[in-house]
Amino acid sequence: MHHMTLAEIARGLADKKFSSVELTQTLLARIAQLDPQINSFISLTQDLALSQAKAADERRANGESGALLGAPIAHKDLFCTQGIRTSCGSKMLDNFKAPYDATVVAKLAAAGAVTLGKTNMDEFAMGSANESSWYGAVKNPWNLEHVPGGSSGGSAAAVAARLLPAATATDTGGSIRQPAAFTNLTGVKPTYGRVSRWGMIAYASSLDQGGPLARTAEDCAILLQGMAGFDPNDSTSIDEPVPDYSAGLNGSLQGLRIGVPKEYFSAGLDPRIAELIHNSIKELEKLGAVIKEISLPNMQHAIPAYYVIAPAEASSNLSRFDGVRFGYRCENPENLEDLYKRSRGEGFGSEVQRRIMVGAYALSAGYYDAYYLKAQKIRRLVKNDFMSAFNEVDIILGPTTPNPAWKLGAKSSDPVAAYLEDVYTITANLAGLPGLSMPAGFVDGLPVGVQLLAPYFQEGRLLNVAHQYQLNTDWHTRTPTGF
């Protein structure tokens, strides 16, 4: 049962081959048996899952249908879940039970999805290895000595290990696409404003976007359908109609113009990954796509700009965690200042503290113009590069990451080395564009992802291209040994 995709589960439930309760029990048992190896969950919600599954079975018995009705999923532990711990991977929020459901959580619950639990993540979504979680590192099911990517490493590892078919995640600079690449999954970072951020605990508000992680583009279409849409509670949510993503999967790729940026194939890219990306290009050419070399000249400035803007926003967003209103409070504070200092010093881990310091510095009166304002100008140049490119091509294709998943601990003492691995993903967040990563092969037994980017609100185009690619390749069907 655990090998089924969301689409297969929907058909099985509709054909009464099994019930949602049976499926939920099977997966909960599998999580209990296998998750200790990979540490992908922070909390399990067995009682909620079984009551949601029972309700979904009743709704089906009463004639209701729907691709998510009775489908088991999990939420990255930064989506607020009413009455359930929402930790953000941090000691700071270890005791925080959200008073309400995030819009994404409420929408998926209304569609009949069954929540198995909350998945592990880098603390406050800062990271690309899932090693900064207060609940311990997540392991990559493809090789337990390697990282699963981050910050949505728990969602990715759980889906890759077949503990469940799909999970929610968020992407501020690559945290859906990069773990998807590292664990052989398909993941979509939607257009900024496509998915509501209400109840999604903020890291960098102008970059954060929720989206699906699953094994196939077909499943990402199903989960994104349940997540996307206008939300009056989120002032950055956009009131654009949501297309039927599943219905759009079968479009022909004949004449599709694919842009391949020459800057992507620079010295930093593992040549074995470059070869796999070229193979995926050939595969898409066979399906009728036309390849064109393009240029994104400001890409080289994206990492420095992102690592000013994201920490700047984080330093502001995380100021609310002060020991007074939310989460952790130090023991016996001597006075108010001691309460702030020790609650934050003890509650936040070192990567979060580093980002708060960098961000506060970049926003300070003497340095604002030199760092923050400059970074915002670069952000516009990055966006302009994409706008010119999309005058000539329909999608942009390249590697998701320059290297495959590294060994646990390999970059822990050198944060900048980890930041550099985000080179291909962060530009989409700076520009607000949608992106997708899908499986494209293996290097030393570790999965490699190919990234597709599209113009605003063209998630459907990304899903269509990925689905056609997956109908003609079988990388996405490979399963890690032992799972």
Ligand code: GLN
């Ligand atoms: N690795 C990037 C960072 O640490 C992106 C994280 C994310 O997308 N949440 O900021």
